[in-house]
Amino acid sequence: MRQKQQLKSISVYVPIERVEANLSEIGFLLVGSSTIVADGKFWKKMLYVNKEETINVSEEIGDAYPKDPIITICGSKTTILNVINGVKY
Amino acid sequence: MPMYECNEHQFVENIRRMIETSEKFLVNRKINWHDDAKYGPATLPDPEFEKYAILIFRKSLRATVFSRVPFVDDFHKRIYDQGESLHASSNLKFPRLSIPYYRVEYSINLWGGTYYFNFDALFNPEILMEKRRGKLLGKDGSLIYVLKFNPPEENILNINLPKGVMVFDVKNMIKVIDYTSNF
Numbered sequence: 001m002r003q004k005q006q007l008k009s010i011s012v013y014v015p016i017e018r019v020e021a022n023l024s025e026i027g028f029l030l031v032g033s034s035t036i037v038a039d040g041k042f043w044k045k046m047l048y049v050n051k052e053e054t055i056n057v058s059e060e061i062g063d064a065y066p067k068d069p070i071i072t073i074c075g076s077k078t079t080i081l082n083v084i085n086g087v088k089y
Numbered sequence: 090m091p092m093y094e095c096n097e098h099q100f101v102e103n104i105r106r107m108i109e110t111s112e113k114f115l116v117n118r119k120i121n122w123h124d125d126a127k128y129g130p131a132t133l134p135d136p137e138f139e140k141y142a143i144l145i146f147r148k149s150l151r152a153t154v155f156s157r158v159p160f161v162d163d164f165h166k167r168i169y170d171q172g173e174s175l176h177a178s179s180n181l182k183f184p185r186l187s188i189p190y191y192r193v194e195y196s197i198n199l200w201g202g203t204y205y206f207n208f209d210a211l212f213n214p215e216i217l218m219e220k221r222r223g224k225l226l227g228k229d230g231s232l233i234y235v236l237k238f239n240p241p242e243e244n245i246l247n248i249n250l251p252k253g254v255m256v257f258d259v260k261n262m263i264k265v266i267d268y269t270s271n272f
Contacts, residue, residue: 034242045210
């Protein structure tokens with residue numbers, strides 16, 4: 001049965017590679033990316049999709065430190081928990 | 090009417106909180122394309138600048154950008170010769186080669202206040218080699234690099250929201266100032 005979609009945004013202090021690996025593990029595919037400018041900074045905004053669920057990942061471009069990708073999930077409660085657990089230290 | 094600026098994380102979390110309260114609300118979205126020379130190659134961070142590396146070069150971030158080879162800017166219908174200055178470090182606000190972008194504005198109105206999140210999405214460069222004709226390229230035409238700008242796909246610009254949250258596209262937002270609180 002399809003679960004009700006929920007919304008969650010998290011900001012995490014983990015490398016983008018770890019976020020990408022986690023999303024790939026739980027079945028999400030990168031379908032596109034774009035360069036955006038927000039808060040006076042350049043970001044790479046990526047869209048991951050798995051059936052009807054979507055995850056946006058925004059990471060600052062350049063030498064910024066520390067990097068804290070913003071992950072926005074529109075999906076089931078299970079997916080949200082999987083993402084949160086997958087990017088925990 | 091106060092307006093509160095949010096970043097992406099704050100804006101989405103505010104919407105999530107609204108959804109959890111079962112409060113009815115509307116998300117407004119405004120997308121307009123601009124080409125007002127706000128963005129030029131000298132101020133692009135290195136990973137973004139690399140996309141143009143076949144055509145242009147610079148010593149470092151904010152240094153003057155020069156053309157590496159002759160090329161046609163198909164979007165602005167201009168042709169640049171080799172070694173031309175395209176974005177001077179002494180004039181960063183006025184690049185000769187500018188990058189078009191979408192201005193995306195999301196907002197929600199709640200209890201008399203407006204909460205908004207804005208960002209600019211740069212068009213993606215595409216570099217091709219094409220046979221073009223013209224005054225400088227001759228009647229028979231010559232092979233030349235062509236720079237095209239493609240708009241980013243809409244699904245990447247969207248904030249994906251659960252079904253049931255209504256998003257209205259608007260052309261403009263008129264700010265109404267409430268003076269009644271002054272009396």
